[in-house]
Amino acid sequence: MREAKATLRAGMRALRKLRGPGERAAAGRAAAQLLAELLPTLPRGPVAIFHALPDEIDTTPAIAAIAASGRSVVLPRQAGRTRPLDFHAFRPGDPLMPGPFGVLEPIAAAPRLEPAVLIVPLLAFDRRGGRLGYGAGFYDRTIAALRGRGCAPPAIGFAFAFQEVDEVPLAPTDARLDAIVTEREVIRVGEPPTAGR
Numbered sequence: 528m529r530e531a532k533a534t535l536r537a538g539m540r541a542l543r544k545l546r547g548p549g550e551r552a553a554a555g556r557a558a559a560q561l562l563a564e565l566l567p568t569l570p571r572g573p574v575a576i577f578h579a580l581p582d583e584i585d586t587t588p589a590i591a592a593i594a595a596s597g598r599s600v601v602l603p604r605q606a607g608r609t610r611p612l613d614f615h616a617f618r619p620g621d622p623l624m625p626g627p628f629g630v631l632e633p634i635a636a637a638p639r640l641e642p643a644v645l646i647v648p649l650l651a652f653d654r655r656g657g658r659l660g661y662g663a664g665f666y667d668r669t670i671a672a673l674r675g676r677g678c679a680p681p682a683i684g685f686a687f688a689f690q691e692v693d694e695v696p697l698a699p700t701d702a703r704l705d706a707i708v709t710e711r712e713v714i715r716v717g718e719p720p721t722a723g724r
Contacts, residue, residue, distance in 0.1 A: 531696040535659055539650040539690060543582040546687070554687055555585025557710035562646075562685070563592040565706070565713050569681060572643025573599040575614050576685070578623065578631040583648060584687050584710070594619055601640045603665075604632045611669040614642050628663075645670065645682045647704070652684050656703035656716035657695030670702040681705040688712070 546554075566574070574593045579586040593600050601614040605626050615637035617623075623631040647666050651659040660666055670682055684707035691709075707714040 528696055528698055532659060532662070535692065535696070536650050536662065539659070540582075542689060543687070546582065551579075551583070551585045554710035555579075556588045558584060558685060558708050559588035559592045561710075561713050562589050562708050563596065565683075565708065566593065566596050566598070570643040571598075573601045573614070573616075573640045574644045574646065575601045575603065575642035575680075576646040577648050578602060579648070580630060584685065586646075586685065589646070589685065590617075591619060599640060601642050602633050603630075603669075604635070605665065608663070609668075611672040612665050613639055615639050628661075641673075641678065642680050645673075645680045646685050646708075647682055649684045649686050649690065649704075651690050651692045651695055652686060652704065652707050653692055653695045654714055654716070655694075656705065656707075657697050658682075658684055658701065658704050659695045664700070667700055667702045671700070683708060 576586055576590055576593060590600055600617045602617045603612040604615055606613045615633035617633050617637065621637065622634055624634055626632040645666075647658070649658045649660055666682075673680055682702060682704050684704045686707065686709055688709040688711040703716070705716055
C-alpha cells in the first residue's frame with residue numbers, strides 16, 4: 528500500500544510540473560465556474576478551500592466565486608503535525624502567511640469558523656471518491672474529526688482532470704470524497720457519469 532501510494536504520488540507530481548502557469552490559470556477559471564454552479568446544491572454555511580501551491584490547479588478564481596456567492600470563505604491553518612486542521616475566515620485581499628509546508632494560511636487572528644463544505648487538494652482521485660493526498664494525513668484527520676462531532680460536511684476534491692486514475696490505493700483511515708470538481712466536469716460520487724464540458 529505504502530509503495531503503491533508513493534509511486535502514484537511521484538507520477539502525479541511529475542505530471543503536474545509539466546503544466547505551465549497559463550494552463551493552471553485557465554483550468555482554475557473553468558473549474559471555478561463549475562464550482563459556482565454546484566454551490567447552490569451544497570449545505571449552507573462557510574466553504575473551506577485551500578490556497579493552491581504553485582503546481583496545483585489555481586484556486587484563486589474559486590475563492591472569488593465562493594465569496595461572490597455570499598458565503599464565507601475559510602482557509603485551513605495547521606494546528607500541529609498530528610492534529611486536524613483549523614479553519615479561519617478569509618476575504619480576498621486579507622493577509623496570508625506561509626504555513627509549515629509553504630501553503631499560504633490566514634493569520635491566527637482571523638476568526639475561526641467551522642466549515643459546512645470542505646474543498647480539498649489532492650494528487651490523484653478516482654470516480655468512487657478515492658483520494659490520494661500528500662501523505663501527512665491532515666485532511667483525513669480533519670474529515671474524521673468533523674464527522675466524529677456529528678458534522679458531515681461534504682468533501683469535494685478540486686483538481687485537474689488528468690489527475691483521475693482508475694483506482695486510488697486506500698487504507699481504512701483514508702476518507703473518501705463526495706464529489707470532485709475539475710476543469711471539465713463535476714463528478715458526483717455514486718451517480719452515473721455525465722458528459723463533460
